[in-house]
Amino acid sequence: MYNAHWLAVALRHLTHCALYIIHRALFATLSMYNELKQACYEANMQLPKLGLVIFTFGNASVVDRERGVFAIKPSGVPYDTLSPDDIVIVDFDANVVEGSKRPSSDTKTHAVLYKNWAGLGGIVHTHSTYATAWAQTQLDIPILGTTHADHLTVDVPCAPPMDATMIEGDYEHETGNQILQEFARRGLTPDEVEMVLLANHAPFTWGKTIEKAVYNAGVLEAIAQMAYLSCTLRPDVNRLPASLIKKHYERKHGANSYYGQ
Amino acid sequence: MYNAHWLAVALRHLTHCALYIIHRALFATLSMYNELKQACYEANMQLPKLGLVIFTFGNASVVDRERGVFAIKPSGVPYDTLSPDDIVIVDFDANVVEGSKRPSSDTKTHAVLYKNWAGLGGIVHTHSTYATAWAQTQLDIPILGTTHADHLTVDVPCAPPMDATMIEGDYEHETGNQILQEFARRGLTPDEVEMVLLANHAPFTWGKTIEKAVYNAGVLEAIAQMAYLSCTLRPDVNRLPASLIKKHYERKHGANSYYGQ
Amino acid sequence: MYNAHWLAVALRHLTHCALYIIHRALFATLSMYNELKQACYEANMQLPKLGLVIFTFGNASVVDRERGVFAIKPSGVPYDTLSPDDIVIVDFDANVVEGSKRPSSDTKTHAVLYKNWAGLGGIVHTHSTYATAWAQTQLDIPILGTTHADHLTVDVPCAPPMDATMIEGDYEHETGNQILQEFARRGLTPDEVEMVLLANHAPFTWGKTIEKAVYNAGVLEAIAQMAYLSCTLRPDVNRLPASLIKKHYERKHGANSYYGQ
Amino acid sequence: MYNAHWLAVALRHLTHCALYIIHRALFATLSMYNELKQACYEANMQLPKLGLVIFTFGNASVVDRERGVFAIKPSGVPYDTLSPDDIVIVDFDANVVEGSKRPSSDTKTHAVLYKNWAGLGGIVHTHSTYATAWAQTQLDIPILGTTHADHLTVDVPCAPPMDATMIEGDYEHETGNQILQEFARRGLTPDEVEMVLLANHAPFTWGKTIEKAVYNAGVLEAIAQMAYLSCTLRPDVNRLPASLIKKHYERKHGANSYYGQ
Known part of the structure; x- marks a missing residue:
């Protein structure tokens, strides 16, 4: 037998x-998209490995700006059965260009961001535990330490809940718009702030490369956990002083940066 | 060499x-039950792998409605020594049909649910950490985000504690009744809501298949953890607006669902 | 190469x-103690595997009542370099009978418990995270759910801090006495309650066998975590009703127990 | 194929x-520094293994006092691609002596500590979750249990935030000075207290050897987590009584210490 x-x-x-x-x-x-699919596949596989997703709770996409398309995880396919051939190629209006599977239900949100923010090379969406818990409270994640300041100089913004009209309309498309509008309202740029919470939903992160977007998803979860602990331990905890925020950010990102190789 | x-x-x-x-x-x-036992064995082995049980704190069962029996984990056998041959076959009155071991002490609860809810293909009981902590508080898990709304449109119901008469009677049988009665009282159906907390005890989840029941046990623990974090961070946290609940549920479950393949 | x-x-x-x-x-x-040493070694190695100790934060001992000795972990030896030959054999007054290493600094506490409680086959001491956090608060762990009631029918007792005289005296010996006295004061027996917290210190667990003592250390940590979560989520959480406590305990331990094989 | x-x-x-x-x-x-580099490499690799760092969030250094240099992790190099040849050798003024990579951006902090505290053999800096959460609150970690007292007899000190002048000046150098000044102000010595939190930043730990410094980083994280749990469970939790602090510390460190081999 x-x-x-x-x-x-x-x-x-x-x-x-x-x-x-x-x-x-x-x-x-x-297929001219094999490399793009492979990159997208590898980025997606990093998410469960970093403890940021379980089951199908997340997706990563990689853009090819020359061809005007991006590669994204298919909808509802568990990570342990995912293969590079499953990855779907879509254009910036979320039309499928290549692939036999249905793309992620969040595809239109990715599309809106790629279309409007030219600097993005990759986008990651997860329901990672602590970042999602913050999103559920509709609160920004306050900047409390240098772990946060090494990556962005403001609170992690939480875009407010969408109104019923937006939700009942083209929901995932409006989700992208909600992010764009919140950044405009706050005067933030996607180069300076590479992460956002969506109220009652979960985080999106991005970067010039997909590797950076995945890294940012991991950083956000770490920041979210530390801020949760600090805020529950000392509810009147203070934000970082401006001078320290500036210093840590410039160590990594300023004209005279001296972090990294 | x-x-x-x-x-x-x-x-x-x-x-x-x-x-x-x-x-x-x-x-x-x-034995005509080898496939059923194997499916039950594999479902049970998923529980420690997903971090939902330690020691013997849980059990999964799979039903064969044609034969009017279900397969369930034996009582008190640790997961690391469990084998398919240990699985016990019982009927809907919890009588042992095949198997040399004593079935799970929760068998009668499973039996009541299978007998009364014809749509169930599998049932999972765990003492997973966060879901059990909620059950101990006797509170429903409030619907705070789309992670929750992707799976059910209401709070995760917590069935109230049983009275002394029920406890001192046929306890595990009454546990099943308590679930049935709470669903009836709230007007819920087991197709729409595939999970429940038992006050002071722990969760039960189910599904059309045992794979779905196991998945629901994992989803419930994730929802429970996120809700714990949101509620301790912001005790006055709001539930999701009705429009967003509807949207997310219909993405996955509505007539025009567009999640998954 | x-x-x-x-x-x-x-x-x-x-x-x-x-x-x-x-x-x-x-x-x-x-050596007539090889089997005893091996059992002690294996029990100790379970502790890091179950996530109950890091570095050298714990110890397990196994008694041989016929010979009037017990085997215990040597002091300050990390688990990843421990071998069966390192295990030390001591008598009930904590005198070394065999072994080239110094026994655990907690040896006298083990000795007092073995000497006074004839039913003990093994003892485990850890600084597991949640149980130790409870011990630091000097609070009993309240009985909030059936996970707890399956194992003991009362709150996990926290023995009060020792006074300065006891601490400055024969400290580890007095630690054992403190446990004995607290059980006497509360009218508890070590057969019914196989675990205790020492205020400001950490837990001890025991059992008729060392396997049971190790199991109890894992159960206690799970109970402690669930109770932490329930109490921080709902500070006015209620204890279990007496009827449910009785039922769950009798399922496993009563004359008509029907849990396990 | x-x-x-x-x-x-x-x-x-x-x-x-x-x-x-x-x-x-x-x-x-x-190179005369191969052994030093290897020791530094091995210490750094322990940090992710112990769950104390993700990505590049930490660094370990090892000193060679005869040659007046120390080995330190290169800046921004992920742990999974780090090799012994990447390690940089610098002197006590943070000048690079050997190595093709840029040293950690925290190098000047290490240099100040080695220069001023002659007893240090190794230093570890992490952003471990619970210790960093405490640093963000600007609170000392109170001494609540014997896990803490086994390692130091006072609260884990949190050095206050630096003023704008220090931050805008030679920041990492001043970070070292801030630690020195806080120890002086409190009358602590680096032999007795081998760990510190920097307000709004994260912990530094050290030891006579790098192995001890790594161990202390792990101990600090465990202490920080237990204290977080105790303080959120019981905000009015009491510090250890002086007699118990003294006893536990002397078990390990006093003239008549009897812990370890």
């Missing part, structure tokens, strides 16, 4: 290999 | 296979 | 084996 | 080995 089972496994494997080679030979060279 | 090692491994494997085939040939065909 | 490395590894291994065999042949048979 | 893949892996591996041997033969013997 084990032998039968083993034989079945082996045959299935061989068949799979053969089909894969034929598939590759016939079609793979036809 | 590597070859020698490999040979030893192969020989051990072959011997094991041979013994297994003989064992199977002699005994296994006597 | 790989071959050279591999050869070196193999030679080192062979040498080690040879020395081990000689060592065993010469000395090991001289 | 699998064979081709395997062959490619093997060839890549062989090439790598060959290049490594040539590199070593030509250059490695030229």
